[in-house]
Amino acid sequence: MKESISRRNFLKGALATGTVVAGAGLVGCASGGADQSAKADTAGAGAGGAEQGRWSWSVKPDPITDIAEAIECDVLIIGAGAAGVPAAMYAGLEGIDAVVMQKEAVVQTNGQGFGTWNNEWGTEQGIEWNIPATMQAFADLANGKANLTLVRNVLERTGECSKLIIENIPEPKPSPAIVDGYVAYRWLYDNDNSTRYKAFADLYKAMGEKAEENGVRFLYNTPAVQLVVDDAGAVTGAIGEQKGGGYVQVNAAKGVVLCTGDISDDDEMLEAYCPIMLDIPTLHAVPCNTGDGHKMGMWAGAKMDLPSVGLMMHFDPSPLPQGAAPFSAVPWLHVNINAERFTNENVGYQHLATAVAMQPEHRAFQIIDSHLLEHATEYTNGGRPGDAKALEAGVEAGQILKADTIDDLAKQAGLDATKLKATIDRYNELVDKGYDEDFGMDSKFFVFNGIKDAPFYAIERMPAKLAVCGGLACEEHCQVLNEAGEPIEGLYAAGNVQGSFFGYDYPVVGFGGFSLSRAATGAILAVKQMMGTFDEPIA
Template sequence: MKETISRRNFLKGALATGTVMAGAGLVGCAGGGSPAKADAPTADVAGGEKGRWSWSVKPDPITDVAETIDCDVLIIGAGAAGVPAAMYAGLEGIDTVVMQKEATVQTNGQGFGTWNNEWGTEQGIEWDIPTTMQAFADLANGKANLKLVKNVLERTGECSKLIIENIPEPKASPAIVDGYVAYRWLYDDDLSTRYKAFADLYAAMGEKAAEHGVNFLYSTPAVQLIVDESGAVTGAIGERKGGEYVQVNARKGVVLATGDISDDDEMLEAYCPVMLGMPTLHAVATNTGDGHKMGMWAGAKMDTPSVGLMMHFDPTPLPQGAAPFSAVPWLHVNVNAERFTNENVGYQALATAVAMQPEHRAFQIIDSHLLEHAFDYTNGGRPADEKALNGAVEAGQILKADTIEELAGMAGLDAAALQKTIDRYNELVDKGNDEDFGMASEFFVWNGIKDAPFYAIERMPGKLAVCGGLASDERCRALKEDGTPVPNLYVSGNVQGSFFGYDYPVVGFGGFSLSRAATGGILAVKQIMGTFDEPIA
């Protein structure tokens, strides 16, 4: 399916990342060194010292090994980064083993954002990577290794080509969004199939890798890297279900592809505390920072907090399901019926603001004019048409009432407090000046809450991914505290740091989380094999 659509229309069905680009993200996914202070997230990992965190103490080497396997490349993790890396390695005939925590391939999300894409070139896109890099740098808060970002970004097109050529079903569905190519994988061009199809895509890549000789050790989480006397990583120890240990020796290198930290509350406390207490959107809560911890024990440096977070309204942890109009900058009130923020901010920023409210919940409030400008806002919200509105009301995802008092009762809000908030809001709308929170007047004046029927839309963000990990150079090598590589240790996906800023950039780079994971995993294997600068596909 070929289509060219605006960002707003694309986001109508695609603001769940994991994802978008797991994670993620849209299209929608640990530091050694000198001793740390007691309240710092990094710690001395030398044996015998008690530190602030459970991973502060490097565990004793495991020696009671029941089986030993030798290979050239060991990939730890069969998810967003590990599976494409394994398929590439298999296609190249590289002797490869994959250790996977779960019994199957695991991933979250719905698609890729890609640049230097051949399909996009055919549609008339003139790729301008320097301009794209400027836009990324503006969003990265000075935290990104921009050489790494460039190496990955400009090869996402090659990565998607490799996947599409080798996995014809489910079918890739491209669209041009903000000047880049976004892929979703669908069945029968049906957008509602995007999550299942993306999971099936990864399962098919895993099967392709196995067909080409890659040895998958399922239900065998890696628990410790093997480090020789010179400090080089030479393999890993995995633990099988019965408690036996298997040692995999990797002659050329080890790729960490273990996902993020968002399912580990202690790591969230250390690196991304705003996510504490938030519900997860992962199908399986396996993102517990295993690779971060093992990397720290091997001498790698962790990104300095705060790390990039991906915490979105779509999909939703709310039982009624995801409603349209997410992040559209209408009045937002918390469970105390109080306005708490400037609503005209980016999608992730608004989700963060809601997460910081009591019960991590809020309600969008608007009146009968909600559709008049639904597609005119510019902050990355998810607009919809009258059919979608009526369907969401019917499904109980949007509350509708003829009076504010009735609406408050339906939402469980104090009616007098809500009316007071709305009266103040309407006063400012009539002035054309948001004196309380400073929303841009061009949008604010559309948002009066005066004419019935009135609507309330409950919002609660769920955690998708923490996009920060071990420091990395431009060739996916994990770095020590002094900036030199840990020999033979490579990072990809959300165990790789040095990439995103404090927030994942949904607008302008949707789907980059997953495409950078897939591309970075492949590039890590290529670096190990000495072919980094050769084409992927």
């Protein structure tokens, strides 16, 4: 057990595995309309039952007045990440006078691909798109929290967005596949799936370069620290803090779109809006998602999604030092560090990750016997698939423990052998009955799952936080709403700073990759709405 605890302590240090939407663009912002002050001073007061002043963002900062430089533009994009970079490229291609404020020194995003609908390639492959049916499936997963008109507007145009990107960025090349009836894109080098994260980062770098080639101005190392709000409550720009000191004010005639990422790197915001993610390790390459746009929006009078907001917390890639193992959602026996079974394992991938997050040390072990490969492909819970080659590679890499006895398996995993054998005996007893009396797993799968024949395998699982999918309330055109449900003139949001979208969980099964495609598509649509071209094609 000592080894496991030290591994846990390691995880509390810096982790640098990129897998998710990142790329925030500001650190705090507020603005100065006098008529907004009373409301803004109590912003966030209702979150998690908080009283006025509980949170650091509860009090609006004083307006900044010592401006060293002023820049004029039509559109201001705050954040050069998953949402902001495609919006910048689109603006450049359309000849829109746009400026991007980015708090990092470079374009910053993580991830591996898009899920797209109304996709031309998919149509050529024979997909008959049924957006109403897709929306029904989404509504079933949204817990009544989504603005479904907003979701529809974004979802049905993800195909257009991917077309725009593919037509303008020839390298790296996209690799499309049909998944659950929609088209999933990954960008790869030499058709090698292991290159997907690097290729996706390079794709965004190339989009940023394309934007700059077409006249979009990027203000790197310039975190926005305050929105500019006029006396009528309209957002007219933002103030950024320059690296060498001093402030620059960017005035945007058409509007500002927040593309600042999520809140998962800010423990205080997690406490307020998604406490289950506290103390969960991050997979952000750069932990810059500190809810900056959320805070700014609330200071400007915006309404924030009510807690608990949606989460994306996965096993793959893994925060564990040994890395990610295959078979991550195969519903065989799972035990916690006390060697106790704790859940029905035949649930969605995100739900299983949540169940593990609630266990001691946020860790569990998946226990499997020699019959794994006979049924591994029959499960559709959204996890990482595997085959005989993946099994062998996982054992070789130390990601999968292998033993001829349960005693040896327990020793390798740091589990109490007596308790583990008792848990397995009970599990096998229920498998033989064909009915899971303890946790109610579907018998169709449960009867496959005995832990009886050597060799035995144990796979350690620990979820990592990828994104918190809750943000500022928005209407159907990505315009931010105030507490009264009225649009705030000039203020838009896209990506994970945008709320009104997901339920309590990100829907992995059926909507994989939608987090990234909705960020890119939504940001472009926000720019189009500012310019009065929302209903015209993206590409």
